[in-house]
Amino acid sequence: MTTKKRYERPIITKINAGVTDKFGMRPKMPIISKIEGVAITDIIAKYGSPAFVISEKTIRKTYNEAKRAFSTRYPNVQFAWSYKTNYLDAVCQIFHSEGAWAEVVSGFEYDKAIANGIPGNKILFNGPDKSKDDLIKAVENGAFIHLDHFDELYELLSIADTSKKRPKVAIRVNMDTGVYPLWDRFGFNYENGEAWNALNRIMLSEKMDLVGLHTHIGTYMMTPDPYAVAASKLAELAVRVDKKYNHKIKYIDMGGGFASKNTLKGAYLPGKDTCPSFDQYAEAITNALINSELDPNKMPTLFLETGRALIDDAGYLVGTVLANKRLSNGRRSMIVDVGVNMLFTSFWYEHEIYPVKEVSANAEDTTIYGPLCMNIDVIRDVIKFPLLQKDDNYVIKRIGAYNMTQWMQFITLRPNIVLIDINGNTHIIREKETNESLTSHERVPAYLK
Ligand SMILES: *Cc1c(COP(=O)(O)O)cnc(C)c1O
Numbered sequence: 001m002t003t004k005k006r007y008e009r010p011i012i013t014k015i016n017a018g019v020t021d022k023f024g025m026r027p028k029m030p031i032i033s034k035i036e037g038v039a040i041t042d043i044i045a046k047y048g049s050p051a052f053v054i055s056e057k058t059i060r061k062t063y064n065e066a067k068r069a070f071s072t073r074y075p076n077v078q079f080a081w082s083y084k085t086n087y088l089d090a091v092c093q094i095f096h097s098e099g100a101w102a103e104v105v106s107g108f109e110y111d112k113a114i115a116n117g118i119p120g121n122k123i124l125f126n127g128p129d130k131s132k133d134d135l136i137k138a139v140e141n142g143a144f145i146h147l148d149h150f151d152e153l154y155e156l157l158s159i160a161d162t163s164k165k166r167p168k169v170a171i172r173v174n175m176d177t178g179v180y181p182l183w184d185r186f187g188f189n190y191e192n193g194e195a196w197n198a199l200n201r202i203m204l205s206e207k208m209d210l211v212g213l214h215t216h217i218g219t220y221m222m223t224p225d226p227y228a229v230a231a232s233k234l235a236e237l238a239v240r241v242d243k244k245y246n247h248k249i250k251y252i253d254m255g256g257g258f259a260s261k262n263t264l265k266g267a268y269l270p271g272k273d274t275c276p277s278f279d280q281y282a283e284a285i286t287n288a289l290i291n292s293e294l295d296p297n298k299m300p301t302l303f304l305e306t307g308r309a310l311i312d313d314a315g316y317l318v319g320t321v322l323a324n325k326r327l328s329n330g331r332r333s334m335i336v337d338v339g340v341n342m343l344f345t346s347f348w349y350e351h352e353i354y355p356v357k358e359v360s361a362n363a364e365d366t367t368i369y370g371p372l373c374m375n376i377d378v379i380r381d382v383i384k385f386p387l388l389q390k391d392d393n394y395v396i397k398r399i400g401a402y403n404m405t406q407w408m409q410f411i412t413l414r415p416n417i418v419l420i421d422i423n424g425n426t427h428i429i430r431e432k433e434t435n436e437s438l439t440s441h442e443r444v445p446a447y448l449k
Contacts, residue, residue: 008387011364028361029386032354032395036420040318040356040395043418048432049393050319050338052404052417056094058314059400060422063098066306069278073286076301080124082256083109085307085401086315090419090429092116095310103256103305107134114141124253124305126172126214128152128186135159139167146170146214146253148187153198160207170212170253171198175233177226183218190233199237203245210247213237216255216305220264224276224284227254231285235292238300248295253303254285260312262349262398265381278309308401315400317343318356321388322371332366334385336394339370339377342414343399344406346379353379356393359386372411404430409438 033040036055043051063079070077080103081095087109092102093116102113105127113123120141128148130138135156138145140163147153147169160167172187173195188195202210213234217226231254238249258281261272289302322335340346353368366385370377379396388394407414417430 006389033356037424047416047418050415053316054419055314056421059094062310066278069282073282074302079304082305082307086311086404139163139165144168146172148172167208168211169208170214172214177217177229179226212251214253219257220259221257222259224281228284228288231288235294239293248298249300251301251303256305256307258306258309260308311400312398317396317399321392332364334366335369337371339372341408341410344403352397354395
């Protein structure tokens with residue numbers, strides 16, 4: 001039996017014979033019907049719509065590409081997984097099983113890493129907000145404490161007075177790398193001498209072990225050059241410490257910030273064509289270190305805290321079209337069941353969205369809205385998109401970074417998160433929220449009952 005085709009309202013488009021747009025003659029919109037061999041319609045049937053989907057295979061592949069880029073160029077390299085980028089335990093465990101340490105920026109994340117079985121001596125503890133209890137715990141566990149400001153340095157010195165263990169510390173350094181606006185709110189500044197002051201205070205106190213130098217120069221860095229500047233400046237500090245105190249820095253931590261292949265809003269070309277490769281970042285950083293005055297017999301370990309570039313490609317959002325309508329200016333709009341509450345990154349990326357089954361070849365400028373009663377709930381301002389009917393499915397690519405941590409509970413409940421393992425089996429790794437799970441945190445005073 002053949003099913004009757006659904007009616008599609010005709011559209012009139014002007015033909016610009018011979019004129020191509022910046023991407024040339026664009027072929028028909030591709031479709032994505034499967035993720036790692038699993039049909040998207042099956043995922044939605046089983047786990048509901050919308051659903052987040054994570055590919056274990058892509059995580060492992062991307063991690064190994066990054067690791068290879070650095071370890072083929074530099075003798076000792078260690079990645080630490082940036083928890084805030086995606087701290088689902090299953091995701092963290094995949095990175096840890098590949099050998100990544102944990103990079104955390106709060107007491108909550110620190111405890112999560114410990115609960116994931118990561119010993120303190122494989123945790124890098126960053127961020128401006130470490131409570132006194134957090135610091136005491138980190139000292140006892142032998143974690144690497146990356147100092148952010150002098151108040152933290154003084155607090156840790158007083159903890160060191162009574163602690164049996166010597167704190168292991170690095171300082172976070174911010175600096176002019178030629179990229180503006182400067183990220184100078186974290187750590188100690190290089191140019192104004194604060195970083196050098198902090199290093200001297202640590203060394204003169206004789207109460208802590210200065211083990212590393214850390215920087216995190218920005219995020220979504222679209223050129224590798226600033227990393228070369230940053231690596232040279234950290235190497236210079238390490239050499240200066242060695243000259244003055246005869247003390248070798250054990251590691252240089254270049255932080256995160258590599259761009260993922262997403263396209264920034266307003267970008268002229270797609271991110272996958274313009275963003276540097278791991279090889280290009282690695283070339284910039286390792287050349288700067290190798291060509292510095294660092295003692296070649298005792299090169300510090302190179303730490304990387306890469307976040308978004310390691311996980312963005314592994315994440316997908318699958319969902320369902322709720323409705324289509326015409327806006328007052330005649331533009332088509334499509335309402336989908338994923339809003340900015342789930343897809344926080346749609347505020348700065350032009351996320352790629354695709355149909356999951358064959359659709360008509362006629363594409364039209366379309367605005368894609370989420371389901372929220374909020375004017376800013378826009379997934380794509382304008383995209384040439386074929387007509388998807390109500391109840392048709394769609395998939396959004398490259399959403400693995402930050403969405404599953406920065407999402408907000410607003411108007412709708414958060415959906416299931418599904419992992420596709422390397423054998424193509426699916427597992428729920430975070431259950432969808434329910435009214436009960438959410439209200440379990442609420443209390444109504446007796447007099448209001
Ligand atoms: C957020 C963060 C990272 C990860 O950054 P990406 O841009 O996602 O690679 C690494 N280190 C620190 C200190 C961070 O705050």
